[in-house]
Amino acid sequence: MANSIFSDKTRDLSGSAIRATFKLLADPEIISFAGGAPSPDVFPKKELEVIARDIFREKGNLALQYGITEGYTPLRDFVKDRLVKQGVIKESEQVIITTGGQQVIDLCAKVLLNEGDNVVVEAPSFVGGLNCFRSYNANMIPVNVQPDGMDLDYLEEEVLKKVKVKLVYAIATFQNPSGITMNTEKRKRLLALADKYDFFILEDNPYGELRYKGEDVPTIKSMDTKNRVIYAGSFSKTLSPGLRIGFFSAREDILEKMVVCKQVTDVHTPVLNQLIAYDFVTKHDYDAHIKRSCELYGKKNALMLKCMDEMFPTYCTYTRPEGGLFLWCDLPEKFDSQLLFKKGVEKKVAFVPGSSCMVDQAQKYSSFRLNFSNTADENIIKGIGILADVIKSFE
Ligand SMILES: Cc1ncc(COP(=O)(O)O)c(C=O)c1O
Known part of the structure; x- marks a missing residue:
């Protein structure tokens, strides 16, 4: 064509x-x-109705004005505290609010990938992630998901030893579409591989808080001592996808570059939505x-x-x-x-x-x-x- x-x-x-x-x-x-x-x-429609009304009454100018790209500070602090408490990130790390978790995938691809760069994706994987990497003309390499997560023997022997990989896209917990969770051993090994073969991991975790049985598995990010992981989360599945609020944490230089790119994408995530989410999680029992x-x-x-x-x-x-x-x-x-x-x-x-x-x-x-x-x-x-x-x- x-x-x-x-x-x-x-x-x-x-x-x-x-x-x-x-x-x-x-x-x-x-x-x-x-x-x-x-x-x-x-x-929580009733609660949100009251919250939205009060925001317009009490913080209307803030809600309707431009905001800062990094996100509404109290919401950023809330998310950061929560991630620190969950052991996902350290006190020294920053959180940025995004327009859904989907935007994290896009910003991450935008700042890290040149056309033709190799990105390992799980097979099967999330269609929004796959389409994002397609839109950057990245070369996606599928690696099968086994009952305990990505096939890391295959990843090492058939992929990493043969070609240079820039990014591994991992939905390690309650994966979309398979529902599979990568076990702790594999998470550690993936981090070790990232170090050995010099690639980054995008840990996309919008479902991690939706556990209804079994024991929590530590996030890959929580065990990342070498700053290899870009961690993405979202309020979409725990509060409301219509509010379009996600977040990420990553090493400083990557995070800053992603913020610059967010500036040219949507300037910032709607302030009104951030205020609504913040008031809900602080005025009500989010857990x-x-x-x-x-x-x-x-x-x-x-x-x-x-x-x-x-x-x-x-x-x-x-x-x-x-x-x-x-x-x-x-x-x-x-x-x-x-x-x-x-x-x-x-x-x-x-x-x-x-x-x-x-x-x-x-x-x-x-x-x-x-x-x-x-x-x-x-x-x-x-x-x-x-x-x-x-x-x-x-x-
Ligand atoms: C694995 C995964 N990542 C990211 C997203 C994007 O979610 P949102 O942009 O609504 O936060 C979804 C949504 O279905 C998903 O399944």
């Missing part, structure tokens, strides 16, 4: 299949396991709020798994996440999740086909992602039943 009006960077970029599936949600009859949104049932969300997601996760155990054919295997919003289902190779998806939509059930979560989207994949956070219980039961029939129809 020599005559394309579009830049080299964006010419081959197409809207994600997940976004395309959003259109299907308009059909009220479709039971969608395709989204990735938190449940509106846990949005209790997260706990309520976890209880809800834990129940929905258990219900979906129970239905799958009862209704899916035994050749289907799937993850049993201890947190987050997704689980990942693998079928024998002869299945094509794109065809399953088409048939599923005909029968009024939707999910995300595996290809959307892969570097090579044109390849056939038998796996798919299911989201359970945003579907009523009766529809989880009904939808999994329909999906089981759809799978069986391809036997």
Whole structure:
């Protein structure tokens, strides 16, 4: 396409299949396991209504005026204190507020990657991350996710020993899309590899606080003694994605460069939204709020798994996440999740086909992602039943 009006960077970029599936949600009859949104049932709407009203009454000028790029200072301090308490960052480190966690991926790619630079991504990975690296013309190298996280033997033997890698993109906890958590051993080894082969790690952790069973695993950033990790977090899944508030911490020079780039992207994250988030987390019990969300997601996760155990054919295997919003289902190779998806939509059930979560989207994949956070219980039961029939129809 020599005559394309579009830049080299964006010419081959197409809207994600997940976004395309959003259109299907308009059909009220479709039971969608395709989204990735938190449940509106846990949005603290009443509390936020009062907070927003009070902000306009008491801090209207602040809320409506330009703010500083780094973020609203009290919110930055809150996030920093929380991360320090959680052991993620040290007292000496800074936090920057961003417009969602997605912006951290974009800024990180912008400041670190030249066209053609190698970026290791998990296979499967988050479509927003993959599309971001695509938009910078980075060369993505997929590395499989095993039940305990990224395949680091493969990473070292087949990737790091052969090519120079600039960045590893890791969603180490309750991964989107697989729900898998990388174990502590692997986290330590990934850090050791980063040091040995001189690359950075983008630890993208929007789901880390959504644990409903099992024991916490230390973040990669918390064990990072050599400043290799750019740590990204978000309020999207713990408070509200519509507020568009994320944050990051990174070594000083990278952080400062990302701030400069944020300046030219959106100047700053909307002050009103930052004030709303800050007032909620300080005037209400944020931990209790997260706990309520976890209880809800834990129940929905258990219900979906129970239905799958009862209704899916035994050749289907799937993850049993201890947190987050997704689980990942693998079928024998002869299945094509794109065809399953088409048939599923005909029968009024939707999910995300595996290809959307892969570097090579044109390849056939038998796996798919299911989201359970945003579907009523009766529809989880009904939808999994329909999906089981759809799978069986391809036997
Ligand atoms: C792994 C991962 N990273 C980042 C994001 C971006 O979230 P937000 O920009 O809403 O904070 C998402 C959202 O689904 C995600 O799954």
